[in-house]
Amino acid sequence: MVPHLVTALTGPINELEQRILDSMPSIERWFRLEWMEHTPLFYTSVDVRNAGFKLAAVSTNLFPGGWNNLTPSMLPLAVQAAMAAIEKICPEARNLLIIPQNQAPSPAYWSNLAQLRDIFHMAGLNVCMGSISPDVNKSTVIALPGGDSLTLEPVVRTRSRLGAKHFDPCTILLNHDLRSGVPGILEDLHEQYLLPPLHAASSVRLKSTHLRCYEEVVKRFGKLIGVDPWLMNPLWETCPHVNVHLEADLQRLRDAVDGMLTKVRKRYKEYGIKEKAFVVIKADHHDSVFSATVVRDAKDLGPVWERLAAAQAAAYDEPATLVLQEGVHTNERVNDAVAEPVVYLMDRYVVGGFYRVQAPAGTAETVTDSAANFVPLAFAESTHLPHPGIAPGASAPNRFYMYGVVGRLAMLAGAYEMESTDPQAEFYE
Amino acid sequence: MVPHLVTALTGPINELEQRILDSMPSIERWFRLEWMEHTPLFYTSVDVRNAGFKLAAVSTNLFPGGWNNLTPSMLPLAVQAAMAAIEKICPEARNLLIIPQNQAPSPAYWSNLAQLRDIFHMAGLNVCMGSISPDVNKSTVIALPGGDSLTLEPVVRTRSRLGAKHFDPCTILLNHDLRSGVPGILEDLHEQYLLPPLHAASSVRLKSTHLRCYEEVVKRFGKLIGVDPWLMNPLWETCPHVNVHLEADLQRLRDAVDGMLTKVRKRYKEYGIKEKAFVVIKADHHDSVFSATVVRDAKDLGPVWERLAAAQAAAYDEPATLVLQEGVHTNERVNDAVAEPVVYLMDRYVVGGFYRVQAPAGTAETVTDSAANFVPLAFAESTHLPHPGIAPGASAPNRFYMYGVVGRLAMLAGAYEMESTDPQAEFYE
Numbered sequence: 096m097v098p099h100l101v102t103a104l105t106g107p108i109n110e111l112e113q114r115i116l117d118s119m120p121s122i123e124r125w126f127r128l129e130w131m132e133h134t135p136l137f138y139t140s141v142d143v144r145n146a147g148f149k150l151a152a153v154s155t156n157l158f159p160g161g162w163n164n165l166t167p168s169m170l171p172l173a174v175q176a177a178m179a180a181i182e183k184i185c186p187e188a189r190n191l192l193i194i195p196q197n198q199a200p201s202p203a204y205w206s207n208l209a210q211l212r213d214i215f216h217m218a219g220l221n222v223c224m225g226s227i228s229p230d231v232n233k234s235t236v237i238a239l240p241g242g243d244s245l246t247l248e249p250v251v252r253t254r255s256r257l258g259a260k261h262f263d264p265c266t267i268l269l270n271h272d273l274r275s276g277v278p279g280i281l282e283d284l285h286e287q288y289l290l291p292p293l294h295a296a297s298s299v300r301l302k303s304t305h306l307r308c309y310e311e312v313v314k315r316f317g318k319l320i321g322v323d324p325w326l327m328n329p330l331w332e333t334c335p336h337v338n339v340h341l342e343a344d345l346q347r348l349r350d351a352v353d354g355m356l357t358k359v360r361k362r363y364k365e366y367g368i369k370e371k372a373f374v375v376i377k378a379d380h381h382d383s384v385f386s387a388t389v390v391r392d393a394k395d396l397g398p399v400w401e402r403l404a405a406a407q408a409a410a411y412d413e414p415a416t417l418v419l420q421e422g423v424h425t426n427e428r429v430n431d432a433v434a435e436p437v438v439y440l441m442d443r444y445v446v447g448g449f450y451r452v453q454a455p456a457g458t459a460e461t462v463t464d465s466a467a468n469f470v471p472l473a474f475a476e477s478t479h480l481p482h483p484g485i486a487p488g489a490s491a492p493n494r495f496y497m498y499g500v501v502g503r504l505a506m507l508a509g510a511y512e513m514e515s516t517d518p519q520a521e522f523y524e
Numbered sequence: 525m526v527p528h529l530v531t532a533l534t535g536p537i538n539e540l541e542q543r544i545l546d547s548m549p550s551i552e553r554w555f556r557l558e559w560m561e562h563t564p565l566f567y568t569s570v571d572v573r574n575a576g577f578k579l580a581a582v583s584t585n586l587f588p589g590g591w592n593n594l595t596p597s598m599l600p601l602a603v604q605a606a607m608a609a610i611e612k613i614c615p616e617a618r619n620l621l622i623i624p625q626n627q628a629p630s631p632a633y634w635s636n637l638a639q640l641r642d643i644f645h646m647a648g649l650n651v652c653m654g655s656i657s658p659d660v661n662k663s664t665v666i667a668l669p670g671g672d673s674l675t676l677e678p679v680v681r682t683r684s685r686l687g688a689k690h691f692d693p694c695t696i697l698l699n700h701d702l703r704s705g706v707p708g709i710l711e712d713l714h715e716q717y718l719l720p721p722l723h724a725a726s727s728v729r730l731k732s733t734h735l736r737c738y739e740e741v742v743k744r745f746g747k748l749i750g751v752d753p754w755l756m757n758p759l760w761e762t763c764p765h766v767n768v769h770l771e772a773d774l775q776r777l778r779d780a781v782d783g784m785l786t787k788v789r790k791r792y793k794e795y796g797i798k799e800k801a802f803v804v805i806k807a808d809h810h811d812s813v814f815s816a817t818v819v820r821d822a823k824d825l826g827p828v829w830e831r832l833a834a835a836q837a838a839a840y841d842e843p844a845t846l847v848l849q850e851g852v853h854t855n856e857r858v859n860d861a862v863a864e865p866v867v868y869l870m871d872r873y874v875v876g877g878f879y880r881v882q883a884p885a886g887t888a889e890t891v892t893d894s895a896a897n898f899v900p901l902a903f904a905e906s907t908h909l910p911h912p913g914i915a916p917g918a919s920a921p922n923r924f925y926m927y928g929v930v931g932r933l934a935m936l937a938g939a940y941e942m943e944s945t946d947p948q949a950e951f952y953e
Binding site for chain 1: 550551552559597601604605610611646647648649650907910
C-alpha cells in the first residue's frame with residue numbers, strides 16, 4: 096500500500112523520487128565513500144515529513160525507542176546489521192549492557208527494550224539490561240504483553256568499569272537520552288565502549304548544530320543528484336540570546352519570523368505551491384521546557400512570548416537561543432489520518448520503518464512529540480527494494496527507498512554532528 | 525513449517541541443535557574472530573544433508589546459481605549483505621561485470637542471473653552481464669518468464685582490463701565455474717578485482733583440499749561447543765593414483781572401502797544408529813568425468829571400476845585420485861519427498877535458503893547433482909531468528925539457524941581452502 100498524498104502526485108516530490116531512483120548507484124556509492132570518512136551512528140531513528148512537494152528529516156534520535164514497532168520480517172535485517180555493527184566496534188564482544196530510560200513512559204517502551212535485547216542476542220551477544228535509576232536497586236522482572244518478560248538489573252560501578260552483578264560488558268549501549276545531564280556513573284569508562292558517546296546526550300546537543308550538519312549533507316547530496324537542496328532541507332536560522340525582559344528582543348524575533356515567512360512564500364511561489372507558509376519556533380537546547388510552537392504570522396507572537404517567559408524563568412532567567420524553522424506540512428494520509436514516516440537505522444543500514452498514524456482530528460501542522468498518540472503502521476516492504484521503471488509516487492518500495500535515503504542523510508548529519516562536537520576531537524587530528 | 529525427519533526426533537541431531545542454540549553467542553563471536561583472520565568468500569551456496577542423527581555440508585559452491593530461488597522476503601538481506609561485501613572490497617565501485625556460464629543449462633539459470641543483477645543493482649552498482657562465450661558476439665536479449673529480460677554483452681578485453689562496450693568495471697564477478705580451465709581472457713587482470721579468484725576454478729580445485737579444510741574447521745567448532753565433530757563431518761579419505769590397469773589398485777580401493785565401512789559401522793553402533801552404512805566414491809578433481817558412485821559393500825566395486833576405466837581413458841590414461849566419503853542419508857522429508865537444504869551466503873552473511881525437494885521415487889542416497897530434477901521450497905523463515913527455549917527438532921527457525929551455522933562452517937572451510945591454494949600466497953607472508 097502506498098499511503099495517499101493529499102497534494103497532487105505530479106509535483107516536485109515526484110521529480111525528487113524519480114531523480115533519487117535514477118541516481119541509485121551514484122547515491123549508494125556516495126554513501127559508501129562518506130562512511131569511509133565518517134563513522135555511522137550506532138543506531139538511529141529519523142522522523143521524516145512528506146509535504147507532497149518537499150520532504151524533510153525533522154528529528155534525528157540518537158537513542159531510538161520504538162524498536163518494537165518493527166515487524167518480524169524486518170528483524171533479520173536488524174540482526175544482520177547489528178552483526179556488522181558489532182564486528183566493526185568490537186569483534187571480540189561477548190556481553191552487551193543496555194541502559195534504559197529511568198522512567199518508562201509506557202509499556203510499549205519495555206517492549207522496545209525487549210526487541211533490542213532480542214536483536215542483539217540473535218546477533219550473538221549476551222545482553223543485560225542495566226538500569227541507572229535509583230529506584231532499581233534489585234533485579235526486577237517486568238512482565239510484557241504476550242507472556243515475555245524483561246529483567247532490569249541495577250548497574251554496578253567499579254573504578255573504571257560499569258556492569259551488573261556477574262555481568263562485565265565490553266560495550267554499553269545507551270537507550271537513555273540523558274536529558275537531565277550525564278550522571279557521574281557513566282563518566283570515565285575508558286576501558287569499555289560507550290555508545291552513543293556522552294556528547295550525544297540530549298542535555299548537551301544543540302538543534303542548530305544538527306541542522307547545520309544536515310544542511311551541509313543535503314547541499315552536497317543535492318549537488319550529486321542535481322536537485323534543489325530546499326526540497327529536502329527546510330529553511331532555518333537561529334535567533335540567539337532572546338531575553339523576554341527586553342522589548343527589543345521581541346521585535347528582533349518578529350523580524351526574523353517575518354523574514355523567514357517571506358523567504359518561504361517566495362519559494363512556494365517559485366514552485367507554484369498553494370499551501371500556507373508557517374514557521375516552527377523551537378529552543379536550541381534539547382533540554383529546554385520551551386516546546387515547539389507554530390507561527391503563521393509574525394504579528395501573532397503572543398503565545399511564543401508567554402512560553403518563552405516560562406522557560407526563561409525555569410532556566411534561572413537565562414536568555415534562550417531559538418531556532419526558527421520553515422514548517423513542513425505532513426500531507427501523507429492513511430485513510431484520513433495524518434501519517435508520518437519514521438525510518439530505523441542500525442549502523443549504516445536502514446533496517447525498517449513505520450508510519451506514525453495520528454487521529455484525523457490532529458492538524459497537519461501538529462509537531463510530533465514522543466508522547467503523541469499514534470498507531471504504528473509498518474512499512475509494507477523493505478527500503479532496500481526500489482522498483483525502477485514504476486511511475487513516481489505510485490510505488491511503495493520506491494517511496495520507502497526515498498525515505499531510506501533521507502533517513503541516511505539525517506544519520507550522516509548526526510555523524511558529522513558527533514564529530515564536530517567531540518570533546519576529544521583534538522586528540523584525533 | 526518444519527520438514528519432517530524420518531528418524532526419531534530424539535537422536536543426536538536434536539542434542540546438536542540444542543547445543544548450537546545454547547552456544548549462540550559463543551558461535552557468533554567465534555565466527556567474528558575467524559573473519560578477522562580469514563577473508564569470507566564473496567558468495568557461496570552450501571548443500572546440507574540432514575540424516576536425522578548427523579548433519580553435513582556436502583557441497584560448497586563458489587560460483588552459486590539458483591539465486592532465483594530466494595524469495596522476495598530474503599532479498600533485502602541479500603542486498604544489505606551485498607552492500608557490506610562491496611564496501612569491503614571496493615567502496616569506490618560503480619560498475620560490476622558478471623560473467624555467466626557459457627552454456628545456460630536451463631531458463632532457470634537466466635532467472636538466477638537476473639536475480640543476481642537485481643541484488644547488485646539494488647546494492648548500488650551498475651551491472652552488466654559480460655559473456656565470454658564465443659557464441660555471444662553481439663548484444664543479446666534473453667526474454668525471461670514474467671516479462672523481464674536479460675541482456676548479454678560480449679566482453680571486450682584490452683591489454684590489462686576486461687569489460688564490455690562502454691562498460692569499464694572495477695570488479696568482475698564470475699558465475700562461471702571454469703570447469704574446462706581458465707581462459708586466457710581472464711588472466712593478468714591486475715587492475716580489476718576478479719571474484720572468486722582464478723584458483724577457485726573447478727578445473728583446479730580438489731575435493732580433498734576442501735574436505736581437509738572443512739575437517740579442520742569442524743574440529744575446532746566441535747571443541748568450541750563441546751560436540752563430537754563427526755556429527756557434522758563425515759569420515760573421508762583419499763585413495764591416490766588409482767590405475768584401472770592394475771589389479772593391485774582394485775584391491776587397494778576395496779580395502780579402503782572396507783576399512784571405511786567398518787569405521788562408519790563402529791560409529792553407528794556407538795550412537796545406536798540402525799541405518800545401513802554406505803560410502804560415496806568421487807573423483808578428487810572437479811573436472812573428472814567420473815561421477816559420484818554409492819557403494820554399500822566392498823565386494824561390489826564393479827560399477828565403480830567400469831566408470832573409472834571410462835574416466836581414465838578420457839583423461840589420456842592418467843590414473844585418478846579418488847575420494848572415499850562416508851555416505852550421509854537424507855532423512856528430511858517434505859510430504860514424502862526427499863528434501864535437501866541449500867544455504868545461500870553473501871560475504872559472511874547467510875541471506876536465505878531453500879529445500880531441493882525431489883520426487884519420492886528418488887532414494888535417500890541419491891547424490892544430488894546440479895541437473896537433478898527438483899522443486900525449490902524456500903525456507904519459511906530467516907536463519908537469523910532462532911527461538912531459544914523451543915524443544916529441539918520442533919522449530920523451523922531453530923533448524924534454519926543450525927543450517928546457517930553449518931553453511932558458514934563450509935564457507936569458512938572454502939576461505940581456508942582459497943588461502944591454502946593461493947598461488948600468490950608467498951607474497952603475503
